[in-house]
Each structure stands twice: as structure tokens, then as C-alpha cells.
Amino acid sequence: MDEGGVFFEDLEEGGQAPVRTHKLTRTDLVRYAGASRDFNPMHHDEIKAQAAGMRSVFGHGMFTAGLLGTALTDFVGIGNLREYKVRFTNQAWPDDVLTTEIVVTGKDEANHLVSLDCKVVTETGTVVLTGSATAAARRRAA
Amino acid sequence: MNPTELIGRSLPPAAVVVERGQVAAFAAAVTDTSPVYRRPEAAAEIGLPAIPAPPTFTFAARLLAAFEEPQPPRPQDAAEVGEVIAQLRAEGGMILHAEQEFSYHAPVLVGDVLSATGSVEDVRVTTSKSGKRMTFVRLCSEWRKADGELAVAEVMTLLHRA
Numbered sequence: 001m002d003e004g005g006v007f008f009e010d011l012e013e014g015g016q017a018p019v020r021t022h023k024l025t026r027t028d029l030v031r032y033a034g035a036s037r038d039f040n041p042m043h044h045d046e047i048k049a050q051a052a053g054m055r056s057v058f059g060h061g062m063f064t065a066g067l068l069g070t071a072l073t074d075f076v077g078i079g080n081l082r083e084y085k086v087r088f089t090n091q092a093w094p095d096d097v098l099t100t101e102i103v104v105t106g107k108d109e110a111n112h113l114v115s116l117d118c119k120v121v122t123e124t125g126t127v128v129l130t131g132s133a134t135a136a137a138r139r140r141a142a
Numbered sequence: 143m144n145p146t147e148l149i150g151r152s153l154p155p156a157a158v159v160v161e162r163g164q165v166a167a168f169a170a171a172v173t174d175t176s177p178v179y180r181r182p183e184a185a186a187e188i189g190l191p192a193i194p195a196p197p198t199f200t201f202a203a204r205l206l207a208a209f210e211e212p213q214p215p216r217p218q219d220a221a222e223v224g225e226v227i228a229q230l231r232a233e234g235g236m237i238l239h240a241e242q243e244f245s246y247h248a249p250v251l252v253g254d255v256l257s258a259t260g261s262v263e264d265v266r267v268t269t270s271k272s273g274k275r276m277t278f279v280r281l282c283s284e285w286r287k288a289d290g291e292l293a294v295a296e297v298m299t300l301l302h303r304a
Contacts, residue, residue, distance in 0.1 A: 003188050062242070
């Protein structure tokens with residue numbers, strides 16, 4: 001399988017990356033807690049989360065940022081991101097269907113960099129995070 | 143305490159060992175099934191000398207991979223992120239992870255021993271439309287390879303609402 005990502009020459013302003021859709025489960029939260037060692041109980045302990053006034057456990061912001069990072073590297077190729085920024089806007093809850101949206105906002109022909117706007121939304125339209133990225137997409141051999 | 147007094151405080155430096163199992167587990171946790179995170183040959187096919195870490199890995203690396211023996215001495219004025227949070231919350235209120243930024247300069251690879259340094263770059267206090275005090279704290283970290291080459295620069299922005 002070719003893992004190199006999209007070619008710079010094939011990108012157009014306004015073009016969109018393939019969306020990545022993921023239904024959030026409590027198992028995702030536990031797996032991310034273990035893999036990141038972020039054991040804030042708000043993300044895995046339903047009793048403590050409810051005692052703190054939350055309706056249930058909820059996703060780590062950095063889980064959603066990681067999911068969007070996966071969609072970005074699927075698109076531009078692993079190793080090609082140069083910048084990645086996110087702003088956390090809402091919580092993600094178990095059973096939310098998270099969808100990534102990535103749009104090409106510009107191409108810097110001189111430096112062969114592509115700018116992207118990105119976000120993660122739920123099936124009800126709640127924006128979980130918004131962000132932007134810059135990538136050095138690979139070029140076709142001349 | 144005036145939170146702007148935190149500006150310029152250093153974060154504790156750290157040395158972390160990037161391990162194959164941790165990288166594979168982290169990739170799986172962010173739903174990435176690419177063989178590049180599991181197989182050295184797949185990494186070689188995209189021109190990397192070893193398995194790379196996913197883009198958000200360094201955010202977790204201080205917790206994941208800072209073993210005791212390679213740790214640098216801790217400066218006297220260094221503040222853990224947890225201490226920064228505790229100071230902000232001294233009079234109550236809520237802390238949120240507002241923003242996170244990464245800039246990538248060289249790939250983080252399995253086998254790397256990275257060193258991190260960081261500091262409180264800025265503290266900004268504003269008032270929200272509803273009259274709440276909002277304090278934004280920017281924590282910057284730099285991750286360097288063993289030879290000193292910058293690999294990743296990160297900014298974590300915390301928001302305290304009170």
C-alpha cells in the first residue's frame with residue numbers, strides 16, 4: 001500500500017480531504033487514557049464524572065486532536081505535517097459520531113506548502129474542535 | 143497571586159525514550175491503522191530510517207516515557223504544569239485545555255532519546271462578555287534530538303475561568 005499521501009500538484013484550493021468518521025466509545029477513552037497515561041478520571045470514571053456534574057465521562061481533547069491528526073496524515077502523508085494547531089470548542093461524548101473535515105485553503109508554490117483548515121463535528125453539528133495545518137505534500141517526480 | 147507572575151517560569155526539563163510499543167499503542171489509540179507506525183519496512187518505504195511517532199505523541203511523552211535515570215536536574219524555579227494549574231485555581235474556577243499547537247522540524251523516531259525544555263511564555267487576563275475573568279496561559283515546550291536538533295515545538299494554552 002502507498003502511504004506517501006496526496007501529491008502537491010493534485011491539490012486545489014477548496015479541495016477536501018476524505019472524511020474520517022468515528023463513533024466514540026468508552027473503550028476509545030480507556031485506550032487513549034492508557035496509551036497517553038492521561039488518567040484524569042473525567043475520561044474513564046463515570047461515577048466521578050457525574051459527581052463533578054458531567055452527564056457521563058467525555059473524550060480527552062487530545063483524543064479528538066489525535067483522530068484529526070490521523071485524518072491529516074492519511075491525506076498529506078506521515079512525516080509531511082509542518083504545523084498543526086487546534087482549538088477545543090466542545091466536549092465529545094460517548095456515542096457521538098465524530099467526523100473530520102479538512103479543506104485546502106491555500107498553496108504556497110514557492111515553498112511547496114499547502115495550508116489546511118480542519119475541524120471535527122458531531123452528527124448533530126456540534127463543533128468539537130477547529131484547527132489548521134500546514135504540510136509539505138510530496139511532489140511528483142519531474 | 144497575580145497569574146502574570148508566572149510568565150518566564152520554566153517547566154521542568156525532561157528526557158524521554160521513544161519506544162516502539164508505546165508508539166504502536168499511541169497510534170492505535172488515535173485510530174491510526176497505518177503500517178508505518180508498526181513496521182520498520184513500511185517506515186523505510188516513505189523514506190524514514192525508523193518508525194515515526196504520530197503527530198500528537200509528544201503531548202503525551204512527558205507522562206509516557208520519562209524514565210528516572212536520564213532526567214536532567216530540575217531548576218529551582220521550575221513549575222510543573224500541575225503546579226501552574228493549582229496556582230490558577232487557588233481561588234476556585236475551572237481550567238480548560240483551550241488550544242494546542244505543534245510545529246514539526248524533524249521526525250520523532252523510535253529509538254530517539256528526546257530532551258524537552260519549556261516555559262510559561264505568556265499569561266493574558268481578559269474579561270468575558272458575561273463578566274467572567276478569563277486567564278489564558280501559554281506553555282511552550284521544545285523537543286530536541288540527542289544531537290540538539292529541534293524536532294517539535296509545542297504550545298499548550300490553558301484557560302482559567304473564574
